[in-house]
Amino acid sequence: MKYLKLIRYQNLLMLASMQLIFRYGFLELQNIPLALAHWQYGLLVLATMSIAAGGYIINNIFDVETDTENKPNNVIVGKFISETKAHNLYIGFTVIGVAIGFYLSNVIDKPSFASLFIVIAATLYFYATNLKQSLLIGNIIVAMLLSFSVIIIGIFDLYPVANQENRSVMGLLFSILLDYAIFAFIINFIREIVKDLQDVEGDSNQGMNTLPISFGIKKTSKLVFGLSLIPIILILNYISTNLFAYELIYGTLFGIIFILAPLLYFTTKIWSATQTKDFHHLSTVLKWILFFGILSIVVISLNIKFNA
Template sequence: MKFLKLIRYQNLLMLAFMQVLFRYAFLKLQNIPLALADWQYGLLILSTVLIAAAGYVINNIMDVASDNINKPKDVVIGKGITETAAYNIYITLNITGVAIGCYLSNVIMRPSFAVLFILIATLLYFYATALKQIMVVGNIVVALLLASSVVIIGVFDLFPATNSENQAQMASFFSILTDYALFAFMINLIREIIKDIEDVDGDYNQGMNTLPIAIGNRRAAIVALGLAIFSFILLLLYCNKYFVENGLFFVTFYAFAFVLAPLLYFIVKIYSAKSKKDFHHLSTVLKLILLFGILSIAVITFNIHYNA
């Protein structure tokens, strides 16, 4: 159980579920060729999960002091798992994840794509050791890394199977993945700011320079509010252009009920949020928005087939 807490298995399960969903509730149901066999796609998921798990481990190692203040019950290092053991776990997870990525890059005959896995693992290390202490930069890096887990599906499953005959069709599917990656980026960026507000005491004691430390909790919340309003408007426009105008009313209702309405709730509640408990609640709301947003790909697929 200590190990599962160390790698934050709930987040890893959500990551794996997201990648399974995009392939088997979307791409597999389209009449398009895919580059990876099912077991190879499973390896892609495994590689992504292992590298992400390594990122959580190194983050936990570096955050022991601040977590003892912010989340004392969640601290694992030194309470069941030694720091040395944690480093060994980190190295093992990273090497295995990157090795699988290298193998898959050769499978699709794009060996240079292995750099993606090395880059992600490196970014996660530098995030934990340095970047997270830099105002906003750390937030952007984490949001980008989550978005990359969506884009990488297209890179490994769509791009290698693209040819002159299906280029336009494959580009449209890649574009959809990119749209979801942008959605994941925006929601996670907002959530990272909220988490920084929630953890401001421990971060301050560790000498970090997060957004709430630099400009104060209230102003940081206003930044998150601005990003949320911007995201809300973009999602409204997106729903109108791609769902309403194409008669996809099931997914339109779903988007309003499970993505836009909760986001509007977040916008309203953040204005009055003050306590650590308030911001923790808002962080959970954003996590649910992200989950339901990703689930919408299955609803879109169902709606298209229903209308056909």
Template sequence: MPFLKLIRYQNLVMIALMQLLFHYGFLKQQPGLIPALSDFQYLLLIIATICIAAGGFVINNIMDQETDRIAKPNNLVVGKFISEAAAYNIYIGCNIIGVGIGFYLSNLIGKAGFSALFIIIAATLYLYATSLKQSLLIGNIIVALLLSVSVIIIGIFDLYPIINETNQAQLSVLFRILLDYAVFAFMINFIRELVKDIEDMDGDYNAGMNTLPIAIGKARAAKVAFALAFIPIASLLYYINQNLLGLQFVLFYLLLFVIGPLLYFLIKIWGAKNKAEFHHLSLVLKLVLLFGILSIGVITFNMHYHA
């Protein structure tokens, strides 16, 4: 259990679930489309992604020991259950596996330069944990980008290698859909990171961090999160109006499981004051992310059987 907490397995499960859904529940359901990666190769891509993400969570836990002792003593793993030396070994092992698989897959599809993407992600996560996290909003942006990149990388490895003059129009539409989901994931993750900063404000302050609630105060930071939450709501309503009005099942699903919880978040964040309330709101946004990811399967099913 300490090891699972160290690598934050819930987040890794979400990344893996998302990549499985987009490959099997979306791309492989498109008529006449054969993705570039075989099932085994795609499994390797998932392993590479979650290994690098796990490495990022491990180094973050190593660097967050002092903060967690104050803000989240129950979540403290490094130094309590797992030694710092062992945690560093796990971090190195995760990155070696992730980058190694990434290098193998990049050469397999004839795009050796793509391996640099895995190295850049691993290096960025290290810089985030060791220095960038202390910079105002930069750390939030980097963490928010992690899930987004996990979506975009599907298009890079599954679609880009098979583009030709015949299928370019079709694949560009599919890649644009992946990009839409990546943008949505970024918006929700960014707001969630702000809420988590408010929740962890005391520990971050004692650790010398420079988060938004420390810079402008907890109440004002909550109002910023409130204002930002209007962006994904407005974007979703516009997207539904432009693309999904003919899909009744999808429409009800998004209103009930994505927009509904976002409206609930808006109502609750305005008056939230204590740590428990902000923790609850962070979980609400995590559910929004989960149901948002699941919607790709709902859309594909509705288009195939009820459109």
């Protein structure tokens, strides 16, 4: 169980679920060819999970002191697993992820795409060792990496089989993936700031430079309130123009109940939140918003299919 906690298996399962949902709850429902066979797509998911697991491990290695103050019960490295073993696991997971990425890049006849996996792995390493302490840069990087796990589906499964005849359809499907990637970026970026609010005391003692440390908890909470209005406006517009306008009732109801309503709840609560437990709760709310946001692609796809 300690090894599962080290790689943050819940987050990895959510990452895998997200990629499987997009493949089998969206792309497979379209009448289009896909570049990867089922088992090859499974390897793409495995590569993503492996590199992410390596990122979590290296992050845990360099976060021991901070976590000892913020989350003493969650400290694994040095307590249950030696730092040397953790480093070896980091190298193992990262090598597996990059190697699979190299293989898949050659499968689709785009060997240069292997560099994407190398860049992601390197970015996770530099995030854990240097960038995490920089104001906002760490938050942006984590949010971008999650959104890229959506975009990479289009890069490996759609782009290689795009041609002159299906270019418009493939472009539309890729743009939908991009919409969800932007949604994932915004929600995860806000969540990273909320997590900084939750960990402000320990981060301050470790000399880190996060928004709550620089501007204070109250000002940062108000800033998060303002940021949370962005996805609310975007989702309202998306539901109005892409779902309600085309009488996709189930997609509309799902978006309102499971995405928009929780976002409104988050917005009202973050304005007055001051305690660690409040920020922990709101971080969990954002995690569920992200999950249901990704799941909405299945509801919308089925709604379109049965309305046709």
